[in-house]
Amino acid sequence: xxxxxxxxxxxxxxxxxxxxxxxxxxxxxxxxxxxxxxxxxxxxxxxxxxxxxxxxxxxxxxxxxxxxxxxxxxxxxxxxxxxxxxxxxxxxxxxxxxxxxxxxxxxxxxxxxxxxxxxxxxxxxxxxxxxxxxxxxxxxxxxxxxxxxxxxxxxxxxxxxxxxxxxxxxxxxxxxxxxxxxxxxxxxxxxxxxxxxxxxxxxxxxxxxxxxxxxxxxxxxxxxxxxxxxxxxxxxxxxxxxxxxxxxxxxxxxxxxxxxxxxxxxxxxxxxxxxxxxxxxxxxxxxxxxxxxxxxxxxxxxxxxxxxxxxxxxxxxxxxxxxx
Amino acid sequence: xxxxxxxxxxxxxxxxxxxxxxxxxxxxxxxxxxxxxxxxxxxxxxxxxxxxxxxxxxxxxxxxxxxxxxxxxxxxxxxxxxxxxxxxxxxxxxxxxxxxxxxxxxxxxxxxxxxxxxxxxxxxxxxxxxxxxxxxxxxxxxxxxxxxxxxxxxxxxxxxxxxxxxxxxxxxxxxxxxxxxxxxxxxxxxxxxxxxxxxxxxxxxxxxxxxxxxxxxxxxxxxxxxxxxxxxxxxxxxxxxxxxxxxxxxxxxxxxxxxxxxxxxxxxxxxxxxxxxxxxxxxxxxxxxxxxxxxxxxxxxxxxxxxxxxxxxxxxxxxxxxxxxxxxxxxxxxxxxxxxxxxxxxxxxxxxxxxxxxxxxxxxxxxxxxxxxxxxxxxxxxxxxxxxxxxxxxxxxxxxxxxxxxxxxxxxxxx
Numbered sequence: 001x002x003x004x005x006x007x008x009x010x011x012x013x014x015x016x017x018x019x020x021x022x023x024x025x026x027x028x029x030x031x032x033x034x035x036x037x038x039x040x041x042x043x044x045x046x047x048x049x050x051x052x053x054x055x056x057x058x059x060x061x062x063x064x065x066x067x068x069x070x071x072x073x074x075x076x077x078x079x080x081x082x083x084x085x086x087x088x089x090x091x092x093x094x095x096x097x098x099x100x101x102x103x104x105x106x107x108x109x110x111x112x113x114x115x116x117x118x119x120x121x122x123x124x125x126x127x128x129x130x131x132x133x134x135x136x137x138x139x140x141x142x143x144x145x146x147x148x149x150x151x152x153x154x155x156x157x158x159x160x161x162x163x164x165x166x167x168x169x170x171x172x173x174x175x176x177x178x179x180x181x182x183x184x185x186x187x188x189x190x191x192x193x194x195x196x197x198x199x200x201x202x203x204x205x206x207x208x209x210x211x212x213x214x215x216x217x218x219x220x221x222x223x224x225x226x227x228x229x230x231x232x233x234x235x236x237x238x239x240x241x242x243x244x245x246x247x248x249x250x251x252x253x254x255x256x257x258x259x260x261x262x263x264x265x266x267x268x269x270x271x272x273x274x275x276x277x278x279x280x281x282x283x284x285x286x287x288x289x290x291x292x293x294x295x296x297x298x299x300x301x302x303x304x305x306x307x308x309x310x311x312x313x314x315x316x317x318x319x320x321x322x323x324x
Numbered sequence: 325x326x327x328x329x330x331x332x333x334x335x336x337x338x339x340x341x342x343x344x345x346x347x348x349x350x351x352x353x354x355x356x357x358x359x360x361x362x363x364x365x366x367x368x369x370x371x372x373x374x375x376x377x378x379x380x381x382x383x384x385x386x387x388x389x390x391x392x393x394x395x396x397x398x399x400x401x402x403x404x405x406x407x408x409x410x411x412x413x414x415x416x417x418x419x420x421x422x423x424x425x426x427x428x429x430x431x432x433x434x435x436x437x438x439x440x441x442x443x444x445x446x447x448x449x450x451x452x453x454x455x456x457x458x459x460x461x462x463x464x465x466x467x468x469x470x471x472x473x474x475x476x477x478x479x480x481x482x483x484x485x486x487x488x489x490x491x492x493x494x495x496x497x498x499x500x501x502x503x504x505x506x507x508x509x510x511x512x513x514x515x516x517x518x519x520x521x522x523x524x525x526x527x528x529x530x531x532x533x534x535x536x537x538x539x540x541x542x543x544x545x546x547x548x549x550x551x552x553x554x555x556x557x558x559x560x561x562x563x564x565x566x567x568x569x570x571x572x573x574x575x576x577x578x579x580x581x582x583x584x585x586x587x588x589x590x591x592x593x594x595x596x597x598x599x600x601x602x603x604x605x606x607x608x609x610x611x612x613x614x615x616x617x618x619x620x621x622x623x624x625x626x627x628x629x630x631x632x633x634x635x636x637x638x639x640x641x642x643x644x645x646x647x648x649x650x651x652x653x654x655x656x657x658x659x660x661x662x663x664x665x666x667x668x669x670x671x672x673x674x675x676x677x678x679x680x681x682x683x684x685x686x687x688x689x690x691x692x693x694x695x696x697x698x699x700x701x702x703x704x705x706x707x708x709x710x711x712x713x714x715x716x717x718x719x720x721x722x723x724x725x726x727x728x729x730x731x732x733x734x735x736x737x738x739x
Contacts, residue, residue: 223594226594253453253455280454281454281455281458282454282455282458283453283455284453284454284455284480284481323475324474324478324480
């Protein structure tokens with residue numbers, strides 16, 4: 001089998017689920033005739049028809065609202081946000097309806113909301129954001145953020161099959177930059193399971209999304225200096241795989257928490273609290289955060305370069321922490 | 325103007341030294357370059373010469389105390405009277421030629437102590453971490469007894485784990501202050517280890533943890549070499565001024581065998597094999613106060629006489645504490661010779677980061693069967709302890725066979 005991109009893996013995952021289950025359908029802006037802004041749904045309207053590949057008006061609130069209704073009526077909708085930045089328009093539908101149906105009436109909403117997120121593509125403040133924490137903060141939602149081609153396919157399939165709403169953040173920087181040959185057959189990546197992308201003994205770098213690759217680069221560079229990084233890819237932000245995170249920190253005794261999202265209220269703060277509460281007596285150094293600063297994502301390329309965490313940041317912090 | 329005497333840096337990665345002896349008393353006249361005190365570090369014991377002429381006006385670090393490098397350990401003044409503390413403190417820039425290069429870890433350097441303060445009365449704040457504190461509590465470790473290697477001398481996870489593994493492996497009781505120990509306090513004498521003893525202890529345990537030690541034993545017929553040595557002993561002593569020993573024969577033949585088996589001369593770095601182009605053979609020298617391994621550099625490029633002279637001079641300087649750090653660095657293989665004490669054969673511990681060590685047993689006359697006849701021959705057991713991570717028996721044993729051949733068929737002129 002030929003190697004496929006991260007984008008193609010998502011497309012394959014949706015395609016296979018639509019073949020498998022007639023209740024699965026996609027809806028969003030330009031997902032039909034145009035094949036989606038990033039071409040994730042390309043060819044689907046020809047294969048599955050207009051009833052299952054629905055072009056919508058430019059209204060994220062309407063897209064998610066319609067999808068919730070369909071889900072309550074037994075369908076499995078996949079709602080595409082053209083850019084994850086615009087998911088905020090659907091905030092009320094997601095946080096007050098999708099997230100609370102299970103709690104109020106024990107009604108599952110098997111809905112997937114896909115959002116192309118992340119920077120590094122010179123998209124500026126409205127096309128580069130990482131809005132995951134609004135949804136991590138809302139009980140009743142699951143949030144996933146795959147970093148590899150394999151995880152992208154396995155997690156979209158698992159999200160479609162899940163009985164509750166899953167917000168699926170796909171990193172647009174990775175869309176066509178990653179290629180991987182995938183195994184044949186029908187398989188998924190379970191939601192709620194982190195993955196150790198590189199085993200190491202000195203410092204745990206806990207991260208997700210595009211930052212996983214920076215952490216792996218830093219680990220390769222630091223191996224020559226005798227600093228052995230373990231890279232833990234969360235894959236799922238809610239529900240959090242506490243066991244894997246704590247196991248790693250208990251092993252290495254030091255942690256770097258890395259994400260592309262801005263600093264305040266970010267995943268790193270949450271992880272730091274978890275580690276301090278449950279593994280305090282295993283720590284041999286301060287927990288370090290590497291994140292974007294608390295500003296909008298800049299449009300200027302040099303400023304965006306400065307804004308995003310870099311491999312050199314990880315190397316610098318890891319050296320300091322190793323010597324601590 | 326008074327000159328400060330500082331603790332010199334005796335090699336990279338050395339951050340402190342213990343003053344074992346002051347050779348002058350306060351008030352004694354001192355000449356520049358004359359030995360002033362003796363120190364003991366992780367790597368070497370040395371005499372440190374005076375940086376200036378004058379009178380030793382102050383000793384700030386007493387015998388037996390350990391000081392970070394660049395600490396002012398004493399003051400030499402032009403006048404005999406001890407300087408007041410203020411004026412000694414004002415002298416901040418050490419002007420001596422002994423000043424060490426900038427320390428690698430600035431944070432690890434304590435400010436120099438002021439003259440009259442007794443260091444033991446100042447409680448040292450022990451910096452560690454939640455993890456280290458928990459381990460200390462569970463394992464009953466007094467953190468104040470540990471030397472931290474982290475930033476600013478912090479005790480790290482590594483420090484306490486290596487402390488514990490040392491304790492486990494030596495089988496020492498876990499709490500030194502147990503009731504039984506206190507009751508029998510009069511029956512024992514507790515002496516703190518010297519810096520060299522501590523260093524040997526750490527290096528040996530680290531090696532045991534690092535390498536997969538395997539030992540192979542060969543019996544070698546040294547009759548030919550014994551005869552050659554006996555034959556040339558007097559002439560050699562007359563010409564060279566020192567006694568001819570067996571060691572250069574072994575160094576020379578080992579260098580030849582290492583050339584044929586470069587992996588025995590290698591080391592391990594993570595998952596890499598580091599082949600060393602130089603053949604530098606360390607020779608363990610027993611001292612009254614410990615053990616040191618000076619290194620015969622480029623042994624493969626030296627003649628027999630060159631090796632003999634180098635080895636003899638290194639051993640002599642080791643006994644006189646005149647070795648410099650370069651003398652004990654860069655070894656790629658080690659020879660130890662407990663045979664001189666009568667040991668038949670030993671299973672030594674590898675000198676890290678090397679991967680093999682040769683042990684020479686006592687040379688004794690034994691009845692040996694040669695061509696179905698019993699002959700009296702000078703025999704010795706040679707053992708090679710090798711690191712099975714890198715070297716298999718299929719390499720170690722041919723290496724030993726080659727060495728055995730070279731020794732039994734020695735055919736080189738001594739002069």
